Amino acid sequence: xxxIEDVYxxxxxxxxxxxxxxxxxxxxxxxxxxxxxxxxxMLIAHELRDEEAETIADIEPGMNDVKFxxxxxAIGDVKTFExxxxxxxxxxxxxxxxxxxxxxxxxxxxxxxxxxxxxxxEVGQVVRVMGRPKEGYSGLEVSADKVEPDEDAEVDVxxxxxxxxxxxxxxxxxxxxxxxxxxxxxxxxxDRDDGSEGRVANLTVGDETxxxxxxxxxxxxxxxxxxxxxxxxxxGDGYVRERDGDLELHVGDxxxxxxxxxxxxxxxxxxxxAEVEIDQIVDIGGGVIETDPxxxxDRDDGSEGQVRNVxxxxxxxEIRVALWGEKADRDIDLADQVVFTDVExxxxxxxxxxxSANWRSTxxxxxxxxxxxxxxxxxxAERGASDTGLGAFAEDGQKAAAEAVAGESGxxxxxxxxxxxxxxxxxxxxxxxxxxxxxxxTGDPVVLDDGQQTKSVATDASxxxxxxxxxxxxxxxxxxxxxDVF
Numbered sequence: 001x002x003x004i005e006d007v008y009x010x011x012x013x014x015x016x017x018x019x020x021x022x023x024x025x026x027x028x029x030x031x032x033x034x035x036x037x038x039x040x041x042m043l044i045a046h047e048l049r050d051e052e053a054e055t056i057a058d059i060e061p062g063m064n065d066v067k068f069x070x071x072x073x074a075i076g077d078v079k080t081f082e083x084x085x086x087x088x089x090x091x092x093x094x095x096x097x098x099x100x101x102x103x104x105x106x107x108x109x110x111x112x113x114x115x116x117x118x119x120x121x122e123v124g125q126v127v128r129v130m131g132r133p134k135e136g137y138s139g140l141e142v143s144a145d146k147v148e149p150d151e152d153a154e155v156d157v158x159x160x161x162x163x164x165x166x167x168x169x170x171x172x173x174x175x176x177x178x179x180x181x182x183x184x185x186x187x188x189x190x191d192r193d194d195g196s197e198g199r200v201a202n203l204t205v206g207d208e209t210x211x212x213x214x215x216x217x218x219x220x221x222x223x224x225x226x227x228x229x230x231x232x233x234x235x236g237d238g239y240v241r242e243r244d245g246d247l248e249l250h251v252g253d254x255x256x257x258x259x260x261x262x263x264x265x266x267x268x269x270x271x272x273x274a275e276v277e278i279d280q281i282v283d284i285g286g287g288v289i290e291t292d293p294x295x296x297x298d299r300d301d302g303s304e305g306q307v308r309n310v311x312x313x314x315x316x317x318e319i320r321v322a323l324w325g326e327k328a329d330r331d332i333d334l335a336d337q338v339v340f341t342d343v344e345x346x347x348x349x350x351x352x353x354x355x356s357a358n359w360r361s362t363x364x365x366x367x368x369x370x371x372x373x374x375x376x377x378x379x380x381a382e383r384g385a386s387d388t389g390l391g392a393f394a395e396d397g398q399k400a401a402a403e404a405v406a407g408e409s410g411x412x413x414x415x416x417x418x419x420x421x422x423x424x425x426x427x428x429x430x431x432x433x434x435x436x437x438x439x440x441x442t443g444d445p446v447v448l449d450d451g452q453q454t455k456s457v458a459t460d461a462s463x464x465x466x467x468x469x470x471x472x473x474x475x476x477x478x479x480x481x482x483x484d485v486f
Contacts, residue, residue, distance in 0.1 A: 007041040020044065056171070057102035061135040065145065070098035070105070071155040072125045074174035074237075076254070078118045094118055096147075097239065098129060099157045099171030104239060106141040107131065113144060123174070126153045135193075166209035168247050173239035175249060179205030179212075180264045181231045182341075183362035186326055187221045201225070203257070204341075204362040205233065206266030211341065211362070214238070215250045216257070223257045229364055234260045244360070268339045268364070274316035276345045276353065284319065284355060285339035285366075286312035289438055289449065290465040294328045311466050312338060313438065318466075320348055321355045323363065330363050334441060334465075337366040433480055436470040439463045445479055461485040 008020050020041075027040035035043070059066055074097040081091045094114035096107045107129055109117045121127070131144040158169055163177045183204040190198045201224035203214040214235055216223055227233055236256040238249045251257060270285040290311035299305050308328035311320045321340055323330065332338060340355060341362045348354025357363060435455045437448030445456040446463055448471070457471050459482040473482040 003038040004041045007038070007045050011045055055102035056098070056100050056105050059105060059133050059140065059142065061133050061140060063133050065130060065132055066142070067128065067130045068098075068100075069126065069128055069150065069153055069155060070100045071157045071159070072121055072123050072127060073097045073099045073104065073157065073159055073172060074239075075117065075121055075123060078114050095141075096121065097173040098127065099155075099173060101156050101169075101171065103242070104171040104173050106136065107144050107147065108136075108141055109144050109147060113147065117147065121147075121149075124159050126150050126155050128153075164207050164209045165205075165212050168212060168240050168249065170240055170242050170247060173237075175238040175240065176234065176236050177205070177207075177212075177238065177249065178232065178234045178260060178262055178264055179207045180266045181227045181229050181233055182206050182211060182266065182364045183229060184224050184227060187224065203227065203233075205235070206268075207264050208266070211266065211268075213243075213246070213248045213360070214257070215241075215248050216255075217250065217252050219253065220251045220255060220257070223251075227257075227259065232260055232262050232264045234258050234262075246360070268341065270314070270339060272316040273312075273314050273319050276319070276355075278345055278347055278353065280345045281342055282345060282355075283339065283341040284312070284314070284321075284343060285337070286314035286318070287449075288332060288334055288336045288338055289313045289318065290320075291332060291334060310338075312340075318438075319353055319355055321357055322348075323357050325359065327357050327361070327363055330365075332363070332365060339364045339366060432472070433475045434470065434472045435480060436468070439465055439467045439469065441465075455480055457482050457485075459485050 004021055004024050005017075008017055011020075023044045024037060024040045027044055028035060028037060031040065056068055056070055059068065076095040078092055078094045081093065083089065083091050092111050092114045094109045094117045096109060096117055097104055098107050099105075126149070128146075128148050128150050129142060129144055130146040131142040133140060133142050135141075157171050158167065159172070159174075160167055161176070163172070163175050165177070165179065168175070168177075181203055185202040187199055187201040190200065192198050199218050199221040201216045201221040203216065203224055204211055205214055206212075234257070235249060235251060236258070237254045238251050239255075241248050241250050268283055268285060271280075271282045273284055273286065276282055276284065288310055292309040294306050294308045296304055296306045306325065306328045308323045309320055310323065310332055311318055321343065323332075339362075340357050341364075342360050343355040343357050346354050346356050435448060435450070435457075437450035437455060439446060439448060441447035442463055442465060445458050446461075448455050448457055448469065455471075456479040457473075458479050459471065461469075461482070463469060463485070470486055471480055471482040472484040473480050475481075
C-alpha cells in the first residue's frame, strides 16, 4: 500500500479514493516539486477532513467543515433572494434550528436543500449535519452542505407545543410561553463587531413553575417599554440560551411578545431575612420600612451611576437593599410589599448585612392582597390587604394607619368594623397604652409598626425611619398622645 492509500485510509470522508488520488497528483504538480506525494496527500486530507463536533457548544466560527448530531426544533419558511449577475438564478434559503443538550444553532439550507427541508424535515427529527460554521446576523450559524435524518440516534432535547418556565432547557427554540411580567428594563445599545449598532432590552416573566429573564433583540427591544409589571404576556418563537449559568429566553426577528387575557399566578418563594448569609444569591421579600433618595456617583470610567437604598422587614428580621442603576428609579414607597429576586447578600455598613439588586435581579411590587411564600414558618412577606401592620399602608400611609387603629381596616384590637369600631376607639380614648414598634413614617403623626399592627403617635421627639421605639401615653381617636418615648 502506498503513502496516498495510507493517508486516505485514515480519513473519514465521503470523497472517493480516485478523486482523492487525482487531487494529490494535481497538488504535486501545482507545487512544482516542492511537495512529494505524502506531503501533498496530507495537505489534501487537511482540506477534506471534517471536524467532528462532540456537541453543538463545541462549534465555533472559523472552523473547517463540521459534522454534528442534533434535533430539529424549528423550521423556517423558504425565502427567495436575487443573486448577483444578470443571468443568475433566483436563490432560496431555509433556516432550521437544530439543538442538543449543550445548545442550539441555526442551520442555513440553500436552494434544492431548502425546498427539501420544507417538504421533508419535521420538528423533532434527529439529523446529522455537515457544513461550514460562521458568524451570522443573529449569532453562530452553519451553512449546510449535507443534512441527513438519523432515525436510530437519540438527542435529549424536549420539543413542546407550549412551555412553562420549568420546561425550558438549553437549546430549545420555537418556544411559546405565557407568563406574568415581573420586571422590565430600558432599551440599551451596543456596538457590534461589524460596526453596526445593536439594541437589547429585558423583561422578567414568571408562572406557577418559576421565572425567566426574557432578552429582546434589536427591533423587538422596544416591546419591553410596552408592558408593566403584573400584566400577562405570551412570548412566541423564543429560543433558550445560557448566561452566567442561568437560562434565558431570547426573542429575535421571528419572535413576538403580546399582551394576553389569561390568568397566570407567580408566587415567589422567598428566604427568611434572618437566615440569609454573605455571598448567597437569594430571593427576599417584605414590607418597606425605610426609603432613601437616589444618590449618583462617578464610576472609574467617568460615567455616572446611581443607587438607592430601601429597607424591608419580614416576620424574621429586616435588611437594607441597594438598588443599582435603573432599578433605583423604581416606584417603591413606604409600606409597599416588595419581592427582590436574585439579590447578592453582602457585608454592608456597620457590619450589617445588605442585599444588592444588580442587573440580574428583579424588583416586584406586589398588588394588594398578594403575598410571597417564605422559606419557612409563615413566610417572609405574607400579609393580605385586610391585615393591619404594613399592609394597612396600601394607598396612603397616614390615612390607612389612622383607619387601622380606629378599626376601619378590620383590626380586631381596634374594635369591629364600621361605627362599632369607631365607638370602641372613642371609648378607649382615656386609657393609658404602651406600644413598641418600628418607625415607618416620620412627621405628624409618627407611625409605628410592630409587625402585627400600626399605631399613629403624636410626639415632638426626633425619630428616624427604621428606629425601634416604645411610646407611652393616652390613645385618642386612633392616635397615641405620647408622654414618654424611649
